[in-house]
Amino acid sequence: MDRFHSPSAFFFYGLFVFLLLASLVARLLIRSGRVRGEMAGNLADRIRAWWVMIGVLALIFTLGAGAITLFFALCSMAALREFATITHTRRDDHDGLAIAFYVVLPLQYLLVYFEVPVFAALLIPVYCFLLLPVVTVLKGEVQGFLTRVSETQWALMVCVYCVSHIPAILTLDIPGYRYSAFTLVAWLILVVQASDVLQYVWGKALGRHLLAPRVSPSKTVEGLVGGVLSASALGVALAPFTPFGWWRAGLVALTVTMFGFLGGLIMSAIKRDRGVKDWGTLVQGHGGILDRLDSLVFSAPVFLHILAWGWL
Amino acid sequence: MTATTAVRLTRAGLVGTARALLSLRAIDLPPPSGAPRILVANHVSHADFVALWSVLPPAARARTRPVAGADYWERSDLRAWIANEVFRAVLIDRDPASRRGDPVGTVAAVLQGGEDVIFFPEGTRNLTDARLLPLKSGIFHLARAVPQAEIVPAWILNLDRILPKGAFLPVPLNCAVRFGQPMRPETGESRDDFLSRLGAAMLALSQAKG
Numbered sequence: 001m002d003r004f005h006s007p008s009a010f011f012f013y014g015l016f017v018f019l020l021l022a023s024l025v026a027r028l029l030i031r032s033g034r035v036r037g038e039m040a041g042n043l044a045d046r047i048r049a050w051w052v053m054i055g056v057l058a059l060i061f062t063l064g065a066g067a068i069t070l071f072f073a074l075c076s077m078a079a080l081r082e083f084a085t086i087t088h089t090r091r092d093d094h095d096g097l098a099i100a101f102y103v104v105l106p107l108q109y110l111l112v113y114f115e116v117p118v119f120a121a122l123l124i125p126v127y128c129f130l131l132l133p134v135v136t137v138l139k140g141e142v143q144g145f146l147t148r149v150s151e152t153q154w155a156l157m158v159c160v161y162c163v164s165h166i167p168a169i170l171t172l173d174i175p176g177y178r179y180s181a182f183t184l185v186a187w188l189i190l191v192v193q194a195s196d197v198l199q200y201v202w203g204k205a206l207g208r209h210l211l212a213p214r215v216s217p218s219k220t221v222e223g224l225v226g227g228v229l230s231a232s233a234l235g236v237a238l239a240p241f242t243p244f245g246w247w248r249a250g251l252v253a254l255t256v257t258m259f260g261f262l263g264g265l266i267m268s269a270i271k272r273d274r275g276v277k278d279w280g281t282l283v284q285g286h287g288g289i290l291d292r293l294d295s296l297v298f299s300a301p302v303f304l305h306i307l308a309w310g311w312l
Numbered sequence: 313m314t315a316t317t318a319v320r321l322t323r324a325g326l327v328g329t330a331r332a333l334l335s336l337r338a339i340d341l342p343p344p345s346g347a348p349r350i351l352v353a354n355h356v357s358h359a360d361f362v363a364l365w366s367v368l369p370p371a372a373r374a375r376t377r378p379v380a381g382a383d384y385w386e387r388s389d390l391r392a393w394i395a396n397e398v399f400r401a402v403l404i405d406r407d408p409a410s411r412r413g414d415p416v417g418t419v420a421a422v423l424q425g426g427e428d429v430i431f432f433p434e435g436t437r438n439l440t441d442a443r444l445l446p447l448k449s450g451i452f453h454l455a456r457a458v459p460q461a462e463i464v465p466a467w468i469l470n471l472d473r474i475l476p477k478g479a480f481l482p483v484p485l486n487c488a489v490r491f492g493q494p495m496r497p498e499t500g501e502s503r504d505d506f507l508s509r510l511g512a513a514m515l516a517l518s519q520a521k522g
Contacts, residue, residue: 077484081335085486091476097483280486281337 003062007179007241008186012058015190019054023047045285053283053292057189061182066113068185069167073109078289079159080105082279086271087151092139096132096152104128105160112164115171124161129153158267158297159290165300172307177243187235187242188256188303192295195231195257196264202226216268219261228257243307252306256299263298319397326398327373330359330366334474334487338367341491342464348423351376352451353466353489354444354514355432357475361399363468364430367489376428379419381406381436402429416450420457433510439477444515447507455497455506462494465510467517490517 003009026043029035035043060067084097104124111120133149169188170181203223211219235253239246267290271279280288290297315323330336353364361378368376382403385395395401402422405411422429435448455463467490475482492513497506 078335081484081486084483085470090473091479094473094476094479094483098479098481101483102481280335282335 007183008061011183011186011190011238011241012054012061015054016058019047019051022050042285049284049286061186065167065170065182068170068182069109069113072163072167073105075289075293076105076109076160076163077101078280078282079163079293080155082282082288082290083155083159084152085280086274086276087155088144088147089151090141090144090148092141093136093148093152095139096135096149099132099135100128100152100156100160104156108160108164109167112168112171117168117171120164120168124156128156132156162297162301163293165304166296169300169304169307172304174243174307179241183241184243184303184307187238188300189296190238191231191235191253192256192260192299193292194234195227195260196295197227198230199223199227199261202230212265215265215272219265219268224261228254228261231257252303255306256303257295259299259302260295263296264294266298267294315397322394322398326362327366330362333482333484334363336363336366337488339488339490341367341489342494344372345462345494347494348426348458348461349376349428349494350423350451350454350461350463351428351430351466352433352463352510352514353430353468354438354518355434355436356438356468356472356477358437359471359475360432360468361430363471363487364466364489365399372428375426376430377402377422378430379404379432383407406435416453416457419454423454423458423461433507443518444511447511449503449507451510452497452503452506459496462496463510464494465492465513465517466490467492467514469518490520492517 026047030040060071089097108123132152136149169185172181203220206222207220209221211221211224232250232253236246236250239249242249244252278287279290282289283292286292365373377400380395380401380403382405385391385403395403402419404415404418405413419429431451433447433451434445438445469490470485470487474485
């Protein structure tokens, strides 16, 4: 019964209470006519998707480390599918992509789950970088070669390598920390996702100055500052559940939310260049799974390194 | 039309797999107009029909049948079962030299009976490098035989990248079916004019963004 009384379990209880409130407020806003039309539909879709996402996360956290690793492996699969869809890859890249999907992705998660950190750290950035272009070059098609192999490498880095750092946190042994690493995964996801939501809310409420108008029409200075600061405040409030202490918790939260923001910006630039608004249609109201994961992709490795090597 | 459990399970399995693996969706599917519909699409693999079928709303899916070559689908018992029971295919004899029945009449009867059909106007799977093979005249004769039917051009996106010619393993990419505006041959329009108009409409769908 311990897993129902762990700090991460209480995070989820809190989230469910919060979602209940959010659903009630949204229903009141829609019923009173203050939010209407397309916006009302999108709001309802988004909240429903949050129920599903938090419900699934609560379930896999209850089931344990294997379930969490498998879940993020499936997320990687869906993300890789979205990323590969919008690249320039063509017939001659098919074998490289098939290897990425059917060999590299499962192997990376097996290395994470069975705690082989050295190979988990080297597989994609070094060995895929060296060997996958070989598969492609043997096809003999040189047109757009660098673009195509780089896109496959980026797809693997973003969708598999970085995402696999989230379950990798579970394998850490942090001296002097009295809770399990599950709590830290929950803390990271909570703070980074809260930052996304709060940036959206602050941006809608006060946003005036576009931060990078050519990259993203919705990111504003006000949204960034408000979102990052309020999410960091949430991280500080939850500091007793982390090994950090108040000040360091704030600093770590600020770091991961900033990396999350920059990740979102980079992924927006890729979408914009390829002429799509969302990565996919997997998550109702949110777009694709990469639209939801982008900030975690860029913050998870940094968070792992802070924990593993005591940075900050 | 009652279906056995095996048939229902096979259908659900195919549609479920296609949707889960390829995140399939319909883009710009025109709302039903009441007229019988001929869905016309590009054809590169056997997965095409399943892809198109999966994106239709359940009610439309139940009344939509693929038109397929009898010579291919009657070659074994399993194929015949899939074609007749699972897909309720309208099998036609493609070879003019040996056929006894009238393929246009067979398909026209299905349309007049209130069902829709999926028709691959290239006549066969496109295994070449061209995006679209020259369209066969069958679709024109069918449209003339059932003037009330509307032809809805469609393009199945990305299937050629998911399983390119000669590849063994499919790579899961997001797949979608883009639909165009319903069309009919105009009065006095010649066969060649209509076929090139339809081919152009299909190719335009393949290049649209978003």
